[in-house]
Amino acid sequence: MTHPPAATNPAPKVRVVTLKIDDHDVGARETDSILEIAQANGIRIPSLCYLDGLSTWGACRLCMVEIEGFSKPVSACSTTATEGMKITTNSARLKRYRRMILELLFAERNHVCSVCVSNGHCELQDLAAECGMDHVRVPYRNATYTIDSSHDLFRVDHNRCVVCTRCVRVCDEIEGAHTWDVMGRGVNCQVITDLNQPWGDSQSCTSCGKCVQVCPTGALVKKGTAAGEMEKHDDFVPYLAQMRKRQ
Ligand code: SF4
Numbered sequence: 459m460t461h462p463p464a465a466t467n468p469a470p471k472v473r474v475v476t477l478k479i480d481d482h483d484v485g486a487r488e489t490d491s492i493l494e495i496a497q498a499n500g501i502r503i504p505s506l507c508y509l510d511g512l513s514t515w516g517a518c519r520l521c522m523v524e525i526e527g528f529s530k531p532v533s534a535c536s537t538t539a540t541e542g543m544k545i546t547t548n549s550a551r552l553k554r555y556r557r558m559i560l561e562l563l564f565a566e567r568n569h570v571c572s573v574c575v576s577n578g579h580c581e582l583q584d585l586a587a588e589c590g591m592d593h594v595r596v597p598y599r600n601a602t603y604t605i606d607s608s609h610d611l612f613r614v615d616h617n618r619c620v621v622c623t624r625c626v627r628v629c630d631e632i633e634g635a636h637t638w639d640v641m642g643r644g645v646n647c648q649v650i651t652d653l654n655q656p657w658g659d660s661q662s663c664t665s666c667g668k669c670v671q672v673c674p675t676g677a678l679v680k681k682g683t684a685a686g687e688m689e690k691h692d693d694f695v696p697y698l699a700q701m702r703k704r705q
């Protein structure tokens with residue numbers, strides 16, 4: 459006896475759109491963000507809080523782009539493509555804004571690269587070089603933040619944190635532990651482990667090290683590593699995110 463074919467849900471229809479990024483004509487799915495489209499087409503847009511495979515946070519604003527007809531720049535990571543968009547990624551205004559954002563990040567906490575274990579392997583440092591930030595024109599806050607070395611394997615230095623929340627998102631969305639979270643508002647924002655307990659006392663942390671690998675600065679490091687060993691490897695995130703979606 460033959461059985462009728464099992465009913466399958468039709469795949470959701472996603473329209474293809476065409477748009478222009480700088481001088482390039484590109485095609486994309488209407489669900490793609492401008493940042494994803496640019497990356498897929500080899501067009502560089504600076505970003506810091508964005509990481510492929512994690513949810514979009516849109517906080518750092520470094521990936522701002524201009525869209526014809528829009529009065530203000532928008533963040534490329536959280537804006538989806540629409541048909542006929544004309545996008546500029548690198549105008550004089552955007553370069554000015556990006557440099558100012560980086561200066562504010564450097565002034566907010568104590569990013570003294572010469573005494574940081576991630577010197578030479580830091581996305582913040584790389585972005586400063588890329589965006590021509592050779593000095594800071596605003597007063598440094600010189601606030602003192604704590605260093606938590608209570609974990610057997612890892613250390614968090616809040617002086618180096620840019621509150622990008624990559625650690626929060628990877629721990630929640632990929633590892634499923636949700637050890638990290640954010641406490642406070644504005645300039646008093648700080649990442650915390652569990653209910654602001656020392657990381658070494660955490661009952662939820664599995665010591666997987668994912669948060670350390672995705673941290674763009676020297677805020678999260680593996681203990682006992684020298685500056686030359688601090689290259690981070692975050693390319694596992696999209697793969698694990700795909701695997702989790704399939705479960
Ligand atoms: S080591 Fe793993 S479980 Fe622990 S805080 Fe980092 S990502 Fe979360």
Ligand code: SF4
Nearest residue numbers: 619620622623625673
């Ligand atoms: S500790 Fe690192 S990954 Fe976490 S928010 Fe700070 S800079 Fe980002």
